[in-house]
Amino acid sequence: MLNPHLRPFQSALADFIARRDTPRQYLERCIERIEAMEPAVGAFVVHDFAAARRAADESTARWQASRPRSRIDGMPVGIKDIIETIDLPTQHGSPIYAGAHSGRDAASVWALREAGAVIVGKTVTTEFAATEPRGTRNPHDGARTPGGSSSGSAAAVGCGMLPAALGTQVIGSILRPSSFCGAFGFKPTLGAINRGGSHDGLSQSAHGPIAASLEDAWVTAREIADRVGGDPGFAGLYGPSAVPSPVRPTRLAVLETEGWSVASDEAKANLAQALERLRKAGIELVTRRDEKSIEALEHALERSNPVSRAINGYESLWPMGSYESKDASRLSASMRARLAESRQMTLGDYRALIEERAAVRERHGRLMNEFDACITLAATGAAPLGLGSTGNPVFNVPASMLGTPALTLPVLSAESLPLGLQLIGFADQDARLFAHARAVLALVA
């Protein structure tokens, strides 16, 4: 069952056109929800309702003049607080950046504004989008983590405060919190969305939307890429302006990955139930026990976690080293420990790891014409109790290391809480992944 709190923005467009609704009214409903939920959730670092209302009024005027700038004109969005905003501070979840203003919008934020979107506020991130949590609570159970590092973005969308918010993922930072909070999470192909002006400069980091529907996720990414492209030197997001039409997959590879051994029995049973529906609809499901190519991919993905962590650690020597040189006390103990570990690595060690990663990517890419996508859990189970950790990203690392698009659909549950169904596509085939995801969603939701 789909999370009932989600409030897709694309569903409102017909009412804007018919003058039964306006972006300003849409925003007011969001603000009402934020005011009701925010004290218990803590999704925002800062918000500016006055600025949002001004932007929503301008959007309303454009819709009423039948001249919206885009499909997201008037859409209220939250921005993960490692992504720069010209008006609001960008604090990176770190005391080092307390009250810091960069004086510009990040590429994605500038594009969103150009498309008419309404920036509502900055959402909570862990320290520099790494592991140290910053207090956001799961909107479905305040004793549990919302996941991280895009904690606030997922929490805000998962309880209907916003139809979309930007997140970033280098390990599991979009899909895991989306799974825990019951939102759609989209990690695009590596480089598909311009990350300029954001802290997420690591080689396997990606910008992506956490959204209330697949339509909202697609158009948000699309409108950004249309205005600022992908990362410099990358082709940017491929695909149509509107969300791709559903295409039922013929063949899906069911991945277990390293996460299988730690997934809860309930999570696995609920995945099995969803897969059974797909099978009944005539979709062929192939596992490591059925085909050698899947077994080989599972084997190749076994080192996703240590390889990704070591690569990220080496790439974080800067800027973390510079922050440490200035005042080590303003980095968390976990960050300092990670930095100390990464300092043991040489450039040669790093090279070996990126070569290993490239080989795994190549192996996965060879399955492109054999399978429509891979399918698995988006998390080991429901969001865990406690706010001291953002949970286990083990199911998210494979797609991060592969650099491929990945989606989580909020259609499973565990412990009566949200759990995501994950689909992993092929590099640069984000549109194909959405087409299959829409078909899968219709079968399992």
Added chain:
Amino acid sequence: MLNPHLRPFQSALADFIARRDTPRQYLERCIERIEAMEPAVGAFVVHDFAAARRAADESTARWQASRPRSRIDGMPVGIKDIIETIDLPTQHGSPIYAGAHSGRDAASVWALREAGAVIVGKTVTTEFAATEPRGTRNPHDGARTPGGSSSGSAAAVGCGMLPAALGTQVIGSILRPSSFCGAFGFKPTLGAINRGGSHDGLSQSAHGPIAASLEDAWVTAREIADRVGGDPGFAGLYGPSAVPSPVRPTRLAVLETEGWSVASDEAKANLAQALERLRKAGIELVTRRDEKSIEALEHALERSNPVSRAINGYESLWPMGSYESKDASRLSASMRARLAESRQMTLGDYRALIEERAAVRERHGRLMNEFDACITLAATGAAPLGLGSTGNPVFNVPASMLGTPALTLPVLSAESLPLGLQLIGFADQDARLFAHARAVLALVA
């Protein structure tokens, strides 16, 4: 004849070890030269001699304890003012960043400090490393441009204020000013030096040293890459710790490129003279008239300039668009004109250009086993008169578009002013290029 003002740092190491010289004394000689020349040249935006002296004293103590941190421990360096420094402001040659402090060192600067280098100051850049000059004068003739965009770095090294300074190149911003000011300029392979914390985030931009010798250029780049690697996801600079030993090339491709038609007769004649010396030393020189593969490369390189400029323009939509949204009056007219032009491009246009660039790179790469390097001029002639333009980068665009390592050697002249001899190597073979450059230098200097 080699520019006699150059003061290589690597030549001083033996004296540091023998206690005949110290990094502090070395720095004092630099400061003396800066004080004598700076009023006429204007190489620095800001310097901090007190901080430099403290750092030089610490280095002196390390050398005296026989524990230098690296081959560049104690080396006075200048930092192009688009590269962040934790102590000095980073102003990007723009009023938008007047007095701005980022609160951290860029990756390259942090690495330099970790290696013991002494940061003397920030050197003048054109506006955001693009075309608008910021007043630095050529140290060899104050009526002429020093070139750009790394204007201050080249001017400072070319007149002996510093043994090395960091520059960046996306079109011709390291090699052209190095040619005009009589310094060694090194643009490494794309991604070989970590650009984190610098404005030069374009897909063909590279960090590199402008230096007083090939040794200084190599070790500066090497020591940075050893500490912070290359750009995230790139293999980083390949090669040994010390400068590679000279290796006489067997076969060089003499390129004319688009620049040939606008190069001065004197420049061409002086290049011909240098080539004659190489020929007499037994090096085979091959031109477009001798071999089809060179003719094909020359042809493929014809569009280097429009392709590179359009790619850079699209990639500059952000952040320039965000600055323009905030206050267009603080961008130069040339920057605004460029932005307006780039706004006409679509993501599809951009993709076609990066595919065209990739095809040219592939064609060049196929020559790797046929030639040791390409050789040509580094500029059309001497630095032109006037400070309103930084001169024509036409000879520098090819290597920028190719993403290959390129060096300029300050061994030619025109109008009795410096002119560089350019060598272009193959991607990731920076060390091979240095080995050949040292041999060429010995033959022509």
